[in-house]
Amino acid sequence: MLASFRSDLPAASGTWQPPPEYSFVGGHNDAASVPFSGLAEALVNALRREGSNLAYYNLGGSPLGYRPLREFVASQLGARAGIQGGPDQVLMVSGSLQALDLVNNAMLTPGDTVLVEQATYGGMVSRIERMGVNHVGIELDNGGIVLDHLRSVLDELRTQDISPRYLYTIPTVQNPTGSVMPLDRRRALLGLAREYSLPIFEDECYADLTWGCERPLSLRALDGDGGQVIYCGSFSKSIAPALRVGYVIADEPVIRQLLALKTDAGTGSLEQLALAEYCPSNFTEHVDRLMYTLRTKADAMVAAVRSEFGDNVQVTEPMGGIYVWLTFPAGTNTDALALAANQAGIEFNPGSGWSSDHEWGKRRLRLCFGAPDLDTIRGGVAALAQVYRASL
Amino acid sequence: MLASFRSDLPAASGTWQPPPEYSFVGGHNDAASVPFSGLAEALVNALRREGSNLAYYNLGGSPLGYRPLREFVASQLGARAGIQGGPDQVLMVSGSLQALDLVNNAMLTPGDTVLVEQATYGGMVSRIERMGVNHVGIELDNGGIVLDHLRSVLDELRTQDISPRYLYTIPTVQNPTGSVMPLDRRRALLGLAREYSLPIFEDECYADLTWGCERPLSLRALDGDGGQVIYCGSFSKSIAPALRVGYVIADEPVIRQLLALKTDAGTGSLEQLALAEYCPSNFTEHVDRLMYTLRTKADAMVAAVRSEFGDNVQVTEPMGGIYVWLTFPAGTNTDALALAANQAGIEFNPGSGWSSDHEWGKRRLRLCFGAPDLDTIRGGVAALAQVYRASL
Numbered sequence: 001m002l003a004s005f006r007s008d009l010p011a012a013s014g015t016w017q018p019p020p021e022y023s024f025v026g027g028h029n030d031a032a033s034v035p036f037s038g039l040a041e042a043l044v045n046a047l048r049r050e051g052s053n054l055a056y057y058n059l060g061g062s063p064l065g066y067r068p069l070r071e072f073v074a075s076q077l078g079a080r081a082g083i084q085g086g087p088d089q090v091l092m093v094s095g096s097l098q099a100l101d102l103v104n105n106a107m108l109t110p111g112d113t114v115l116v117e118q119a120t121y122g123g124m125v126s127r128i129e130r131m132g133v134n135h136v137g138i139e140l141d142n143g144g145i146v147l148d149h150l151r152s153v154l155d156e157l158r159t160q161d162i163s164p165r166y167l168y169t170i171p172t173v174q175n176p177t178g179s180v181m182p183l184d185r186r187r188a189l190l191g192l193a194r195e196y197s198l199p200i201f202e203d204e205c206y207a208d209l210t211w212g213c214e215r216p217l218s219l220r221a222l223d224g225d226g227g228q229v230i231y232c233g234s235f236s237k238s239i240a241p242a243l244r245v246g247y248v249i250a251d252e253p254v255i256r257q258l259l260a261l262k263t264d265a266g267t268g269s270l271e272q273l274a275l276a277e278y279c280p281s282n283f284t285e286h287v288d289r290l291m292y293t294l295r296t297k298a299d300a301m302v303a304a305v306r307s308e309f310g311d312n313v314q315v316t317e318p319m320g321g322i323y324v325w326l327t328f329p330a331g332t333n334t335d336a337l338a339l340a341a342n343q344a345g346i347e348f349n350p351g352s353g354w355s356s357d358h359e360w361g362k363r364r365l366r367l368c369f370g371a372p373d374l375d376t377i378r379g380g381v382a383a384l385a386q387v388y389r390a391s392l
Numbered sequence: 393m394l395a396s397f398r399s400d401l402p403a404a405s406g407t408w409q410p411p412p413e414y415s416f417v418g419g420h421n422d423a424a425s426v427p428f429s430g431l432a433e434a435l436v437n438a439l440r441r442e443g444s445n446l447a448y449y450n451l452g453g454s455p456l457g458y459r460p461l462r463e464f465v466a467s468q469l470g471a472r473a474g475i476q477g478g479p480d481q482v483l484m485v486s487g488s489l490q491a492l493d494l495v496n497n498a499m500l501t502p503g504d505t506v507l508v509e510q511a512t513y514g515g516m517v518s519r520i521e522r523m524g525v526n527h528v529g530i531e532l533d534n535g536g537i538v539l540d541h542l543r544s545v546l547d548e549l550r551t552q553d554i555s556p557r558y559l560y561t562i563p564t565v566q567n568p569t570g571s572v573m574p575l576d577r578r579r580a581l582l583g584l585a586r587e588y589s590l591p592i593f594e595d596e597c598y599a600d601l602t603w604g605c606e607r608p609l610s611l612r613a614l615d616g617d618g619g620q621v622i623y624c625g626s627f628s629k630s631i632a633p634a635l636r637v638g639y640v641i642a643d644e645p646v647i648r649q650l651l652a653l654k655t656d657a658g659t660g661s662l663e664q665l666a667l668a669e670y671c672p673s674n675f676t677e678h679v680d681r682l683m684y685t686l687r688t689k690a691d692a693m694v695a696a697v698r699s700e701f702g703d704n705v706q707v708t709e710p711m712g713g714i715y716v717w718l719t720f721p722a723g724t725n726t727d728a729l730a731l732a733a734n735q736a737g738i739e740f741n742p743g744s745g746w747s748s749d750h751e752w753g754k755r756r757l758r759l760c761f762g763a764p765d766l767d768t769i770r771g772g773v774a775a776l777a778q779v780y781r782a783s784l
Contacts, residue, residue, distance in 0.1 A: 036443025051428025
């Protein structure tokens with residue numbers, strides 16, 4: 001191979017292998033729930049009406065994304081999360097991972113510091129580290145970020161003359177803990193962020209799948225015209241992850257700055273057309289049905305963990321989403337457990353990668369339950385418990 | 393706005409405006425030729441068969457992309473461009489712009505030097521400059537890169553101890569000149585690149601639209617197992633630009649390194665499914681029909697330029713694609729002409745942005761003819777000539 005690469009690249013990907021029998025990783029969803037017939041019908045209708053516009057980048061419209069879909073996102077988030085604002089505050093992106101990359105590329109420089117939740121989305125931790133940016137984890141309880149700890153971290157950083165570039169938070173169906181931050185804490189968090197001039201990057205990827213309580217107003221909604229919050233979300237969890245369609249909501253100057261960094265000549269039009277046509281009449285009913293299915297799986301997962309692991313594991317019933325977060329006794333090493341589990345055809349996310357303090361995460365792990373059926377959930381948790389007991 | 397951005401960002405995007413009456417920019421295509429009914433039918437069939445796989449990232453398969461589409465790309469490029477190799481040497485990307493970004497991110501560090509054609513794709517010039525990388529333009533004639541000049545540049549750089557990281561070339565339907573490099577020059581270019589250990593980044597985005605001659609074997613094909621060439625292509629020009637589907641072809645270690653940098657969780661599945669289902673039976677016939685239409689537009693564009701501008705402009709009939717490249721007398725400033733033309737409802741690409749030496753490009757410009765109809769082509773060129781004469 002002649003091509004010579006930079007010396008600081010991540011390791012090359014290995015050869016792809018199909019998932020093992022018991023796969024509890026990744027944001028996959030319930031296969032039987034994917035509304036593919038509805039999406040197909042919607043797309044046929046949309047193409048019959050305006051298929052020739054595929055000849056133009058962005059269907060001949062704004063690079064912010066297909067306008068009817070931005071209108072749906074704006075109105076849906078108005079209704080569900082209380083966010084005010086029109087389609088020009090919405091940037092459609094190629095999956096919410098692109099939202100993370102755009103915001104990071106716009107705001108972060110190597111050596112910067114950001115705040116994250118002590119347990120948080122692993123893909124964000126790896127992104128931040130790859131950029132040479134420091135992250136500090138804020139403690140979580142059942143209601144999300146512990147504000148006293150946040151304040152003490154901000155005070156401590158201030159003595160070092162460090163202004164964190166943002167706080168990244170997943171307040172609704174927190175990843176991986178599955179908690180939902182109550183409304184009063186959201187108001188207090190926003191007040192604290194204003195007091196310290198701390199921008200908030202709010203990720204509500206899973207918020208459409210909230211069943212354990214009423215979905216609270218988002219931080220972005222509570223902020224009103226404050227300009228304190230950049231918000232992102234996705235259709236991956238509510239419709240299908242193989243569609244690569246997410247969105248950023250922010251003030252227009254922010255949206256236009258992010259757009260200048262979005263150099264992919266637009267997000268896929270077939271997917272935007274299909275969603276824009278399907279969602280207005282079908283989104284709510286579909287998501288309600290999907291949540292029923294996911295809740296059944298969540299209940300089965302939590303019951304299996306409790307029955308198989310007993311007192312060895314703490315687990316909390318998730319308020320929505322597709323994952324549970326397990327805490328083992330001190331001294332447990334879930335990185336090692338993952339290796340042993342792989343030998344037994346089981347995969348899960350070790351907690352170290354899902355934590356700001358990797359050491360803190362070592363006695364924890366995440367199990368995803370969106371894709372596996374009930375028998376696989378029960379069989380896989382039993383098999384994992386067997387591997388765990390053998391490791392003691 | 394509280395969010396504070398890095399100080400080195402490109403300017404925020406302006407508010408989107410619809411195109412003017414005479415729009416001759418962008419890779420748009422002929423609207424009447426988009427096979428949207430065929431794509432819709434194909435997608436319905438594919439979803440009926442495997443729609444529930446949308447529940448999984450990458451449809452449950454390899455992150456390289458949907459395997460039947462990678463197989464089509466491999467076999468199609470075998471037949472059309474002589475490239476040998478199977479689907480594991482194909483990485484599907486979210487438009488070929490992502491291919492440019494992946495290769496650049498893998499190979500380039502600020503301060504590096506790359507070689508480009510003296511007139512080349514503007515989006516590549518801006519990417520390279522944004523990365524703080526130097527580019528040196530190699531002279532072109534009607535057969536593409538002038539090899540004597542390439543050798544003298546390589547020798548000159550060698551005296552400065554500079555090894556260019558790659559040569560970026562568009563040998564087939566060169567953007568913007570529309571030339572096709574003959575086979576014997578391709579062989580000689582490859583020999584020179586081997587002699588100087590110069591990796592080649594071959595962009596054949598427009599090569600499916602070659603009508604002025606037989607499409608020659610690609611550099612990647614001629615290289616065989618040499619590992620000298622990374623190749624990219626796209627469905628944007630052959631099917632529709634609003635689909636964001638392109639591909640990289642390279643040796644497997646290169647593909648796996650690029651994949652490790654592709655952090656978007658996969659390219660859109662609806663678009664990959666539609667293409668994989670549509671293309672095997674329809675691609676060749678569709679592209680043949682499309683080329684007939686584009687050639688008619690190219691002829692009209694060249695005839696209009698010659699008749700309206702006469703001796704004031706040199707223009708060459710393109711061998712394919714969707715653009716022509718105009719050279720004006722010394723002293724012309726097409727940046728200024730563009731501003732005046734915009735006032736008259738005309739847009740084109742000034743040559744400065746499409747050239748490694750921006751000053752050299754100032755007497756040149758690019759006109760795209762894929763999207764406008766014949767009347768718009770004729771009317772727009774006449775209107776542009778009027779603006780030009782008024783500027784003299």
